[in-house]
Amino acid sequence: MRRTVLAPFLVGSLLVPSLGNPCGFHNYTPQPTLVDRLLGSDQIVLARSSPSNPFQFKAYQALEGDLGSSEIPFLVDSITRRRFALDANTAVLFARDGAYGPWKRLAIVDAVLAPVLSSVMEKLPAWELGNDNDRFRYFASLIGHPDDRIHKLALRELDQADYSVLQGLNLTIEPQRLLVRFNAPIETEYKAIRVLLLGLSGDTQLRRWLEKGVENSIRSEGRYLGAYSTALIELAGPETVIDLAKNYLTNPEISLVAKELLFEAIALHGGSDDIAMETSILQAITSALWLDAQLAGPVARQFGSRANWAMLPVLKILLDEGNILSAVDRQDSVQYIALARKTLAQP
Helix, strand or coil, X not given: CCECCCCHHXXXXXXXXXXXXXXXXXXXXXXXXXHHHHHCCCEEXXXXXXXXXXXXXXEEEEEECCCCCCCEEEECCHHHHHHXXXXXXXXXXXXXXXXXXXXXXXXXXXXXXXHXXXXXXXXXXXXXXXXXXXXXXXXXXXCCCCCHHHHHHHHHHHCCCCHHHHHHCCCCCCHHHHHCCCCCHHHHHHHHHHHHHHHCCCCHHHHHHHHHHHHHXXXXXXXXXXXXXXXXXXXXXXXXXXXXXXXXXXXXXCCHHHHHHHHHHHHHCCCCCCXXXXXXXXXXXXXXXXXXXXXXXXXXXXXXXXXXXXXXXXXXXXXXXXXXXXXXXXXXXXXXXXXXXXXXXXX
């Protein structure tokens, strides 16, 4: 489908919403972003108050599809009417799936956010075909933008990226900007990606802060444990993998749920060209498995889902010796071993 770029008179004068995505850890799922909603829409329009009724919206420009004949069933509230009165070019962005789907209010578009919306609409056809790398590179360039709405829009988009993608982006990160209102209840949706970006900042002064984040999350199986541990490994390096194994993976007081989140974070750093990191991961995971074979299932799941077959030898020994007691863990280990052998046998 053809996407339309904003009309020239709007490009300098609109707004994108403060809409309400790190890689999704298995206990955390990023929220849909503005771009996700636009990609899922067949009709995308800009609207203002109807000339005949200031409380009723009327679409005046189609960015995708046509203007449509159905009424947009949203009341123009007093705050929006005030914004319209102050700026004749301020508009509200609406979208819907199909000609009869419900309209969704996505954004208020003003002069600051209009260029971003214009760029997004121009790039949308390529992103619709799956050009995610371009999508993430574009929003990486907006991290730290002076306007907080654009900064948060970029955070939400990068929250959708696989961690390996985040590692490969040319990110310029200002830790203090990411720490502003970090614990505010209305900012929780940005917390996981902020943690990951802080780990990628290279600021070694954050090490103890990230360690405390792991400590505070580990016993409660916290929602952000995966992000904190991933960021800590990124910032502090291979030695941290050994520390995590010693302090938590081999600690019988720590739940299997929390341990699997740590395995997930460690697996995210595996399969790289960093020999020191690979050595630490293999040493830490192997030692943990020898001490507690019930960790075999989580290891098989997390390393297998990332096609990392380094755990094949130890999992095979544990399976052959009958040390893996859980039926589910045995099944996951068998599957991991089979896939590892098939993959490694390929030329």
